[in-house]
Structure formats: C-alpha cells, structure tokens
Amino acid sequence: MESGAVLFLQSVRKICPDIPDYELSQFESKYTFETLNKKDFFLQSGKVQTAIGFVVSGLVRSSFIDNDGNEITVGFYSEGYYATHYPSFITQQPSKYSIQCLEPTTMVCISYENLQWIYGQLPGFERYGRLIAEEILKRQQTRIESFIFQTAEERYIDFTKHHSALFNRISISHLCSFLGIERQTLTRIRQKLAHQ
Known part of the structure; x- marks a missing residue:
C-alpha cells in the first residue's frame, strides 16, 4: 500500500501544490485502502455511495440498466481517477x-463523514475538493x-485519442455500450479508418 499512498499523495500535490505538510499528514489519517x-x-445501483474511491491500480466501469433491461456503460476509471457517482455521494x-x-x-x-471533516478542518483541501468536483x-x-x-465515428476517434491505453483492458461489448x-457499426468504423 506504500506505493499506492505515494501515488495518491503525489496526485493531490500535483493539483494543489500549496497544501501545507501538516494538513497533508492529517489528511493521511482520514483515508483507507480497499482492495477489490x-x-x-x-x-451497486440502489445503494448510497458511502465513500469516494481514487483508483491507485486497476480499472473499474460505471454502468446503469436502462428501461429495456440493457446494461449501459457510462465511464471507465483507471489509475489516477476518482470512481464515483458524485451526485449520489454528495447528497448521500x-x-x-x-x-x-x-x-x-x-x-x-x-468516507463521506471524513470528507466533511477534512473540508471543515483542513482549508487547503477545500480547494482540492472543488477542483476534483470540477474535473468530474x-x-x-x-x-x-x-x-x-458528435457522430459515432467522431466519438470512437475521440476515445482512441484520449483513452488509447484502455483498448487492451476493456471488452468490445463494453466499448460499444460506452x-x-x-x-x-464499430467494425464498419474501424474498417473505414483503416483504409484512410
């Protein structure tokens, strides 16, 4: 977990380089690690998100079930991103x-409770929280x-440009859903682009 903590704190520092060391050490006592x-x-759908999760290693997928019972992928979160349904988290x-x-x-x-404590006690982290919320x-x-x-083709090109590292980590069905x-259609788009 040592390297995970380092990666996480580096990401905090990158976003908010001015957070004082004493705030950072207090912040460290307020998070936990979860291995899944x-x-x-x-x-899970229907449950309250009690904690926000920063992905240190691995990959998660956010999805919902539509009215026809289809599972629709809405996001992929890999290393360095927060995995959250933010409205659920902030409203509990x-x-x-x-x-x-x-x-x-x-x-x-x-946890939601610890985040409220952090915002109340560590002023530097209020800015961090705002910047993360803006990014989400x-x-x-x-x-x-x-x-x-965008057209389907433009969405695919955009994905290849910004998320190329995910290609070998996600299934075709999840990509199509996203x-x-x-x-x-995806096959046609790929064939067309291959011949350009």
Whole structure:
C-alpha cells in the first residue's frame, strides 16, 4: 500500500501544490485502502455511495440498466481517477449506477463523514475538493455533449485519442455500450479508418 499512498499523495500535490505538510499528514489519517477483485462491485445501483474511491491500480466501469433491461456503460476509471457517482455521494442518496471492477483494483477511499471533516478542518483541501468536483463535472459534460454534437465515428476517434491505453483492458461489448453503437457499426468504423 506504500506505493499506492505515494501515488495518491503525489496526485493531490500535483493539483494543489500549496497544501501545507501538516494538513497533508492529517489528511493521511482520514483515508483507507480497499482492495477489490475482478467483478467485485465498489458501488451497486440502489445503494448510497458511502465513500469516494481514487483508483491507485486497476480499472473499474460505471454502468446503469436502462428501461429495456440493457446494461449501459457510462465511464471507465483507471489509475489516477476518482470512481464515483458524485451526485449520489454528495447528497448521500441511492445511486442509479453501479461501479464494478474490470480488473483487480486497489483504491484509496474517503468516507463521506471524513470528507466533511477534512473540508471543515483542513482549508487547503477545500480547494482540492472543488477542483476534483470540477474535473468530474467536465468529464460528465464532455460525455453528454459527445452524444449531442458528435457522430459515432467522431466519438470512437475521440476515445482512441484520449483513452488509447484502455483498448487492451476493456471488452468490445463494453466499448460499444460506452460509445452508444452496435458492434457491426464499430467494425464498419474501424474498417473505414483503416483504409484512410
């Protein structure tokens, strides 16, 4: 867990380099590590997310079940990202989403109660929390707008550009679900791009 803690604290410092050391050491006492196996759930639909999870190693997928019973993938979170259904977490209301491990995964977890304590006692972390929340919001907005303004091909090209490291780690069915396309469409897009 030593290297996981180092990676996590480095990511905090990268976002907020001015956080004082004494705040950082108090912060360290407020998080825990959770190790999950492939297929384990970090969050299940219908449950309240009691802790936010920073992925130290591994990969998780966020999804929901639509009205027709289909499982729709809405996000992949690998090393260096927070895995959360943020509205559920901050309101402490049941989530409509599940977050499941695609690989054995280790996370740094901060409970809702501990996060409130951190915000109240460690002023430097209020800024950190705001910047993380903004990043989560930007990711969600980008996804929503991709379905409004981009074609399936453009969404695929965008994914290859920004998430190329995930290609060998996710299944074709999860990728198609995330992009909102059928498998045959993905095949056609790949063939077309290969011949350009």
